[in-house]
Amino acid sequence: MSKPIRFVVGFGAGGGNDMIARTVGRKMTDSMGQQVVVDNRAGGAGIVAAVLVAKAPPDGYTLFLPFVQHTVDAALNPHLPYKVVDDFTPVAQLTAGGMMLLVHPSTPVKTVKEFVEWVKSYKGALNYGSAGLGSGGHLAGEMLNQMAGIKVQHIPYKGAGPAMIDLVGGQYQFGFAGMQGSQVQVRAGKLRALAVTTPKRVGVMPDLPTMAEVLPGFDVVGWYGVLGPARLPKDIVTKLNTELLRILALPEVRERIVADGSEPVGSAPEEFRKYLLADGAKWKRLIKPE
Numbered sequence: 001m002s003k004p005i006r007f008v009v010g011f012g013a014g015g016g017n018d019m020i021a022r023t024v025g026r027k028m029t030d031s032m033g034q035q036v037v038v039d040n041r042a043g044g045a046g047i048v049a050a051v052l053v054a055k056a057p058p059d060g061y062t063l064f065l066p067f068v069q070h071t072v073d074a075a076l077n078p079h080l081p082y083k084v085v086d087d088f089t090p091v092a093q094l095t096a097g098g099m100m101l102l103v104h105p106s107t108p109v110k111t112v113k114e115f116v117e118w119v120k121s122y123k124g125a126l127n128y129g130s131a132g133l134g135s136g137g138h139l140a141g142e143m144l145n146q147m148a149g150i151k152v153q154h155i156p157y158k159g160a161g162p163a164m165i166d167l168v169g170g171q172y173q174f175g176f177a178g179m180q181g182s183q184v185q186v187r188a189g190k191l192r193a194l195a196v197t198t199p200k201r202v203g204v205m206p207d208l209p210t211m212a213e214v215l216p217g218f219d220v221v222g223w224y225g226v227l228g229p230a231r232l233p234k235d236i237v238t239k240l241n242t243e244l245l246r247i248l249a250l251p252e253v254r255e256r257i258v259a260d261g262s263e264p265v266g267s268a269p270e271e272f273r274k275y276l277l278a279d280g281a282k283w284k285r286l287i288k289p290e
Helices: 016-032 044-054 071-077 112-121 136-148 158-168 179-186 235-248 251-259 268-287
Strands: 005-009 036-040 062-064 088-097 101-105 127-130 153-156 174-178 194-195 222-229 262-264
Touching: 005 016, 005 194, 016 036, 016 088, 016 136, 044 062, 044 071, 044 088, 044 222, 062 101, 062 112, 062 251, 071 112, 071 268, 088 127, 088 235, 088 268, 101 112, 101 136, 112 194, 127 136, 127 222, 127 262, 136 153, 136 174, 158 174, 158 194, 174 179, 179 194, 222 235, 222 268, 235 251
Parallel strands: 005 036, 005 062, 127 153, 127 174
Antiparallel strands: 062 222, 088 222, 088 262, 101 174, 101 194
């Protein structure tokens, strides 16, 4: 490899994808002796960036850094101009992170069990907000509706920021939000966290139970990973995977990922492929239940 490696990110600068890409990219530049640049291609919830990478030459110089929206997109839109697994080469899953179930402090519940009972017996209109249609918060809310046998109305916002402001302001009763952005509000006492959406408890808030402890099978996990174009040669995949796993093991990288409420993963390429298939199937069942 001699040319700069391009990390294509489907969203603008400053987001989670961008942060992970720049953190990993700097370490790759230092260790591999060649420049790694982040190419922000916002648009279509990551679809613009995915199309660019799917059509790129399979030479290792163009890589895609998607997150869970990549598999959600396929469940929402069966007519995507690419296949989310077959038109790419999985290199490594980098991280996995959940969301938190958040309620306003005025809400009279302190546990998930109390919350489910409260929702089922609530008199009047009950609403939950999210960062938008198809967002992780939206999907978590719909999973709650299905698994708890309830029907709570969804309020989609134009981004996580506006949704958080209105939850803090008591404009709706509860929501699911990413741990990175909501930890500050919880620690300030402006919101109450009841649970995390990951199958296991998370290191940054170990005392917070999981949704699955009350609703077995509840699983809404966000992830970041690296994909290349389809037919990326095995030797290039192996070299990239080895380097990415080395970077994830660095204490300063691990600490930053954990501080944001996620966990480093560092999977093998085939493991990541199986994960993508399973994740896509899960969202299809939720969005279009049989």
